[in-house]
Amino acid sequence: MLRENRLKVVAELMRDHISLGGIELFFRETQLCEEDFTVIEPQDFDGRIYAVDGSNVAICSWSVANLNLIRAGYAVYQGREWQKTVITYDDVFLADPRICSEEFDPYLKAFFGLKGIDLKDSDLDRLSTYFRELQEYIALNEALEEAHAGDLLIYDGGFDVFEPLRSVLHIIFKRAEEKGVDLLGISKSSSLSWGKDISLPFVQHTGRAGTLLFPGVPWYVGLKDKLVDHGQGRWEGETYIVRFAGRSDLAFRVDAPAYLAGHIGSALSRLAAYSRSSECLGYPHALFRAHRDIRITNQEGSFMRQKLIEVLAEMGLSHSQMRTLTQDFHDILEMRPGI
Amino acid sequence: MASEDNRVPEGSNLPDKMVIDKMVIDKGDTTYRIISKSVTEYHFIVPFDLPDEERIEVGQIFSIKDKSLTFLARVLNMEHSSNYDGHWDTTLKGTEFYDADQIFNRVIAEPLGCVSTQGGFRKSRTLPTKFAPVTRAKKDEFEFLKKVMGDIEIGYLRNGSRVVEEIPVALHSEAMDHHMGVFATTGMGKSNFMKVFAASCMRLAARGESKFGLLIVDPHGEYLKGKKDAKGLMHLTRYRSGLACYSTDRKNASDPGVEELAISESEVRPEDIALLYEWSPPQRDALDAISRIFSSSNWLEEIQSNEGLARMMQEGFKDTTVLVLVRRIRNVLEANKYIQKRSSLENIITNLQSGKVVLVDIPRMSDRSELFLLSIISRYILEAYKKEDQECRKNCLITIEEAQRVLGEGSNTSRFETIAREGRKFGVGLCAITQQPKLIDKLLLSQFNTLVVMGLGDKNDRRQLEESAKQDLSSLDIEIQTLEKGEAIVSTLNIPFPVPAIIHRYEDYLRILGKEEKDESLVRRGGFKPFLE
Secondary structure, three states: OOHHHHHHHHHHHHHHHOOOOOOOHHHHHHOOOOHEEEEEOOOOOOEEEOOOOOOOOEEEEOOOEEEEEEEEEEEEEOOOOOEEEEEEEEEEEEEOOOOOOOHHHHHHHHOOOEOOOOOOOOOHHHHHHHHHHHHHHHHHHHHHHOOOOOOOEEEEOOOOOHHHHHHHHHHHHHHHHHHEEEEEEOOOEEEEEEEOEEEEEEEHHHHHHHHHHHOOEEEEEEEEOOOOOOOOOOOOEEEEEEEEOOOOOEEEEEEEEEHHHHHHHHHHHHHHOOOOOOOOOOOOOHHHHHHHHOOOOHHHHHHHHHHHHHHHHHHOOHHHHHEEEEEEEHHHHHHHOOO | OOOOOOOOOOOOOOOOOOOOOOEEEEEOOOOEEEEEEOOOEEEEEOOOOOOOOOOOOOEEEEEEEOOOEEEEEEEEEEEEEEOOOOHHHOOOOOOOOOOOEEEEEEEEEEEEEEEOOOOOOOOOOOOOOOOOOOEEOOHHHHHHHHHOOOOEEEEEEOOOEEEEEEEEEEOOOOHHOOOOOHHHHHHOOHHHHHHHHHHHHHHHHHHHOOOOOEEEEOOOOOOOOOOOHHHHHHOHHHHHEEEEEEOOOOHHOOOOOOOEEEEEHHHOHHHHHOOOOOOOOHHHHHHHHHHOOOOOOHHHHHHHHHHHHHHHHOOOOOOHHEEEEHHHHHHHHHHHHHHHHHHHOHHHHHHHHOEEEEEEEOOOOOHHHHHHHHHHHHHHHHHHOOOOOOOOOEEEEEEOOOHHHEEOOOOOOOOHHHHHHHHHOOOOOEEEOOHHHHHHHHHHHHOOEEEEOOOOOHHHHHHHHHHHOOOOOOHHHHHHHHHOEEEEEEEEEEOOOOOOEEEHHHHHHHHHHHHHOOOOOOOOOOOOOOOOO
């Protein structure tokens, strides 16, 4: 039984996590200082912004494999004007560690000239995430092919990825650099943390510090040589914390490949000019649009599930067989409807 | 970092370039297309930030071209809408919308009907195909309306706030004995409408094309010669022969074209007095007995004499009761000096039956006197029209201002109710003008087949009309609320849907009628063009 004072202790811990007690302590422990913050001057530009995103929804699962609906693509903006959204992948993905290399390898070879990856020991849930990420990288690659020098290519997520797909990103970085396209990864959530005793949220606290020091203006701060827990932290680039709009309280983690180090300020200035929409103030609008156009809704998931049942039934599988195969016993305990 | 041994060696069996089956969503034309909803209601979306000249208005008519049919639909309402869920628009900061294709206005329109390629109009029993294109209806798409318009021009078709000068709105003479209602709050242009209506009737009469006589009793003295800058019916000199004027005002009556109004004492009946006052039961009995006790031709004089009082008392009425009657009769006679030995009524009937506009000008007269006079004339008209039908006799339309006084629930003016209920059989119609249709008996209102609605702010007034109208006006509630001065909704049986109209400004209409080619049919040549002159 949860004791009241136990809850109080947890609440106090949460308060310590959420609130930034003093900016001095934060600066001392992270090695950040006021001078690290650079004010961004939003700057209009004539180029295009390509925003890449992906989405996946579990259709059904049967302990040793699962089926996901995955979609990836990119939205294109010219200034504030949406031009188009391109869906590069929209299909089901069967995640079975034994056979899924057959699903990955053709893409890896065709688009990135890679041999393929060994995913036999990967966690089942992670497989579909990897595949979605691979499709997002293919979308990045497609957008990159379409882009011209000076354009911005932004990605919904970080570049600090797990080993299997790091090679793909390496190739994308190289292609972007060769083409003169500025590539940035923007994370809506981040596990960056600071603090000696407990893990404190670094992005939120940097955002708070930036608001106190530079109210009403956009800014960025680089994390090079700062005492921040980066997680894996082994990728070819720099991480920044960025507030894109002065009137927003939100700051985001932004990953930039190493080739951008010399002109990150310019890239962020251009992006900040298009992160002021009322629809989603303080977030790059192109990513907002990409998210909305590419996301898979629950309705779509349900529709796909229904179609799958129909096809299985045509193949002679009874509903009872399907249930036995696919229902998680947790669903039975929770009395949730399954496939 | 990509390890070198992860790379496919050059020249090894690299697959051909994989082709991605891309789907491109680009700037589609999502606006101005039917997106829903049913046979009785169409929805389409338009950009949320249309420039002023392209703004959509309630009442505007749109056309939807779909294969061999052109559907017409009238805008009933508009709503802010978007593809975003939840309360995004109340939590956002700033007003820099980026995605105009995601934020829009949803237009809700009511189908009016559809026009086939042959030009025939009919009510729509189907709905346009989804995504069928929607455009503002053009003048040629209203051409079919010309064929269903009548002969009494009152204005132009209105498309939202825009005037469609090519399509005149004209009422049908044939519908006038089915009664007409003119409903508007003060200042919305009732008097202007009536003058335009009367002018068109005068024109028809002068040209020998009239099908009914129009009686207007004007207690405000504004129709004869006008008031201030506004002109009167006498200013329509071109068609003056279609007008017969009577006035209680000596000065007005000195005009050679105006006869001094006179009603003979013998033409006044006790029931004409009855409608002017509230009566106690004994007083009512005494009134009812008058026609039995006295001669119908001289009762007014007789009852006021001592002998008359004695005869009433002999019949069992108390002297106090009779004296109240006598005092009230004297008051009426005192207030209505036109009650004389001679009478204009015969002439009035003749003029009405010949299809003229008969204007009875009674300036500065009280409400009660106006009602009294109207009662006498109406009774006389009804009696005359009840007599055997004469071949060349025209129908008659009696105008009643502030009609709620005589057509309200519980009013003691059964004469007008009788005309409303039975007049049509004898070719007599009522033109009821009121600011408060809610006070008019609903059953009587349902007898009115032509309604001219010119802006009613009170929802009870609108509801009363909606519940009684022959055509469905309920969907036009917002439009009726938002009508500007001079704008109207005209609902009549001969025109397939309630038509939005802008009523001619009388002075403009006068000017153009004055210049009209002699034998030219106004409606046929597309109405007059005040704005093009």
